[in-house]
Amino acid sequence: MAADLKGGVHEYHDPRSSSYVHPSMWCVTYEDLDYFEQEVRALWEQGQVPDDPDDPSYPTEYHNDDEIGPSIHQVNKCYIKPVTQRSGGMSWALMRNPQGLECHIFATHCWAEGVFEFILKVRRNWPRGAKHLWACFLANPQNGNLGKILQEDLHKSPFARALRRAKFLLVVPNKRTSIYTRLWCVYEAFLSLHYVARNDLVISLPGEAPLRKLVANLYPGLLICACCAVCSYYALAPYIGPLLPPMLWIVSALGISMLVNAGVRPYLRLSGSTELKVGHEVRLGWCLLAIIGLGFGLVQHGLQWKYGKRTIWKWEKGEGWACGYLTLSVVLMHSRGIVDVMSRAIQRAEGGQLDFQTVRDANCSNRDDELRIRNAIRGYEDRIDKAINALRVMGKFDRATQMNIQYGMSVERARDGLGSLRVTTACCAWSYWWVTDLSAHYHHIYATQALGASCVVALSVQHWMGERAIFASDALLLAGMSYVVTSLLCAHFLWGSEPLEDLCMSRRVWKLQLFFFVLMCLADLFYYTGAGAKLFSATSCNALAYLDRVGDDDADDSPYEDQGLLRREDRSLSEHLAIQGTGSFVVIEDIDFGSGSSSAETMSAAASSDSPSAGSTSRDLGDSEGCCAVRRVM
16 A cells, blocks of 8 residues: 555544554564564565665674664664655554554664664564553654654654553663663653653663573582582581581582681772672682582581480471571572673673763754753753663662662662572471471471462562562571571570470460561561661762652643753752662752752653643543652662
């Protein structure tokens, strides 16, 4: 079907048309992306996507690289435009999905990148639960009057309206140039900082390591762990094994490994290049697995002894099962740590591809767009620079990360994120004596079910809280380990090992278990109510500040409603808060903009009621968000 572009754009993109589709719905699916790659790769292999001298990125050194490929400029000229022109002139996304799709992922990227590189990174890091992707070269119509689509008001552009609906912002760096040398990407970063607080947007860099690299780095660590366990069993255990009961050996190994990790990791960041740092961190992971292996060998040898023989310590005969579960969980937790190291390495590499001096140097191919974007971000350039640098360091940026750091969590811990295996290890500690007693009475299946039930409950709570559960999971692990060690010491030194011999430790220590549980809850309450924020204020100066919603005001029907990221009303602008930079991160502090402050027009960026004109019967989502401001949270 030949293109029939009434008014310069296809009816799907024309707000006056009854067939109009809301810009946030110009999306593609994962399967669409696969189909797009197959089509483009077939043309590229046939030589029909040449390295065009008219391409702004010409010559493209990676044009013939099958993992990077031709630039999106070239793909647009040789594939997208011809295909969509023959179909009627709509965008490629609406050619595949004429009814539109709800926006879940917004991809911010640069057209100079290789198309295969873009697709590979998006597919590898497709957020769990997301179904549809908005990417400008697929979403916007490449035929007809594109300037009419972009409009005069930036906050009503397809970019802003799609980003307002997105749940995830995937930052896609490339090997050719930093995306933040492009003004549209800068503007998207400007908007996204607002939507993190308001819409709970999650901003992330690619960080999933290829399976081949994971296996190559994890296999030596597991082999070292096994070898250390064997050596410990035959060489060390006969001499030092009687010094501690089996359970204390594995807990001691876990404690030592955590201390080594905390003490050594800061120095590894000073070791030079990124590749060298990654290599050292992986080897540190191997060392931690070696420590756990030594502890496991001592545990297994100790469980072979009979009560009172060669040692003053006693233990229940069912501890073999409890120790086994605890040791396995600890090994998996440290193995996961190596996987996290590889993921962080990829994020650092991707963050390096975002290298830039300042967004002031960014440019745009369209002069009118450049003037409008510069007007919108005027006065916020330094703050955008700081936020982008924070993303480069953190690898992610969302409301939970902001909350954790604002409440006093270290940047490193917030960056490491949530680990389900930490919760599993904690559950093994909390249910240690229940598993031991049930196993001692030969109820091994019930023991496993009890442990499994506790893990399901804890992981469900963790899933519900998301990244906000980082502190809670750490508190659960620390309290669980403290409980199980304290209970064992009480059994030996206060109760004369009687509960161990009677196989009833779980009934004897329930009050102690309740005490540590209450202690853990008080620590969580202290943290999540923000009571500890001032306590950590001296160390949080290098932390990310966060934007939060002050509230929607639907009563204001003025023409300037929702045009300001920082809303300007009758009160002085000195009541508002600005984002200032410290190091690689941003903190919030009070500031008086003074007489030279930007006008409401220079702050335009977001959050308007941008539904199509009245009387339209289009398929529209009908934006209804109000304006958000920035406030300081203590």
